[in-house]
Amino acid sequence: MRPKELLMLLKSLRAMTYFRRFLILFICGITQIFFAVYLLLELFGFNLGFHLTNHGYMFIPGILIFASSGLLTVSYYFGDTKTNNSLYDEYTAMRYYKLGAVGYALNGIGIFLLFSFQDWSNWSLQSANAMIYQIASFAWLIFGILLVWFSLGDYKEYKNG
Amino acid sequence: MAKGLTQQALSDSAEVSRKSINAIENGIYVPSTVLALKIAETLECSVEDIFKLPE
Numbered sequence: 001m002r003p004k005e006l007l008m009l010l011k012s013l014r015a016m017t018y019f020r021r022f023l024i025l026f027i028c029g030i031t032q033i034f035f036a037v038y039l040l041l042e043l044f045g046f047n048l049g050f051h052l053t054n055h056g057y058m059f060i061p062g063i064l065i066f067a068s069s070g071l072l073t074v075s076y077y078f079g080d081t082k083t084n085n086s087l088y089d090e091y092t093a094m095r096y097y098k099l100g101a102v103g104y105a106l107n108g109i110g111i112f113l114l115f116s117f118q119d120w121s122n123w124s125l126q127s128a129n130a131m132i133y134q135i136a137s138f139a140w141l142i143f144g145i146l147l148v149w150f151s152l153g154d155y156k157e158y159k160n161g
Numbered sequence: 162m163a164k165g166l167t168q169q170a171l172s173d174s175a176e177v178s179r180k181s182i183n184a185i186e187n188g189i190y191v192p193s194t195v196l197a198l199k200i201a202e203t204l205e206c207s208v209e210d211i212f213k214l215p216e
Contacts, residue, residue, distance in 0.1 A: 086172065091181035091190055157180055 016075035016087055018158035024068045025151035032061045032144030039137035043130055061140070095153060099146045110138045166203070175199040 035058060041048055052058075076088055114134050118127060168186070172179040177196060184190035185200075192200065192212075201208045 082173075082176075085176035086178040089177040089181050090193055090196060091178060091184055094190065157178065160179075 014074045014078045016072070016079050016083065018087065018154045021072070021087065022151045022154035022158060024071060025147050025154065028061070028064045028068050029144045029147030029149075029151060031064055032140055032147065035061050036137045036141035036144055039133065040141065043134050043137065061144075095150065099150055103142050103146045106142045107139050110142065111135055114138060171200065171203055174203040 038048070038052065042051075076084060079087075114131060118131055166174075168179050168182045172182045175182070175196060176199065181190065181192070181196070182200075185192050197208045197212055201211060204211065
C-alpha cells in the first residue's frame with residue numbers, strides 16, 4: 001500500500017457518522033449477545049444442537065470491541081470537529097452514563113440471582129468455575145443488549161437527521 | 162423555534178446534536194451552563210429568557 005493510499009484509508013476511518021457508529025456498535029452488541037446467550041445456555045445444560053468446537057471463536061467479541069474502541073477513539077480525537085460536536089455531545093454522554101448505570105444495576109441483580117440459586121450444599125471447584133462463567137456471560141449479555149440499545153438511538157438519529 | 166431557527170440550525174450553531182436541542186425543548190434534558198450560554202448567544206437573548214427554574 002502506498003503512503004497516499006494509507007493516508008486516505010486513515011482519513012476515511014476517522015470520519016465517523018451516526019450510521020457508522022450505529023453499524024459498529026450494533027455488530028459488536030449482536031455478536032456479544034450471540035456468544036453470551038450461547039455460553040449461558042451451554043452452562044445451564046440446554047441442548048442447542050450445535051457446539052462451538054474451536055474455543056478461539058470466543059475471542060471474536062473481544063477483538064471486535066478492541067477494534068471498535070480504537071476506531072471510535074481515533075474518530076473522537078482526530079475526526080472532523082463539526083461532526084464530533086454532534087456525535088459526542090453532552091446529551092450523548094448522558095445517554096451513555098444512563099445506560100451504563102442500568103447495566104450495573106442489572107448486573108448487580110443478576111449476580112445476586114446467580115449466587116442465590118447455586119447448590120451450596122454440594123459446592124465444588126467445578127461449581128465455582130461454572131458460577132464464574134455464568135456471571136461473566138450474564139454481564140456480557142447485559143452489556144451486549146445495552147450496546148444494541150445505544151446503537152438504535154444512533155440509527156434513529158441517522159434516519160431523522 | 163424562536164428567531165425562526167430550525168433545530169438543526171440551532172444545534173449547528175450551539176455545536177451539539179439536533180437530538181440535544183430536541184431533548185432540551187421537550188424538557189427531557191437540562192443543558193450544561195456552557196450549552197445554555199451558547200443557545201442564548203445564538204438566540205440573542207439572556208439565559209434567563211429561555212431557561213427558568215420550575216415553579
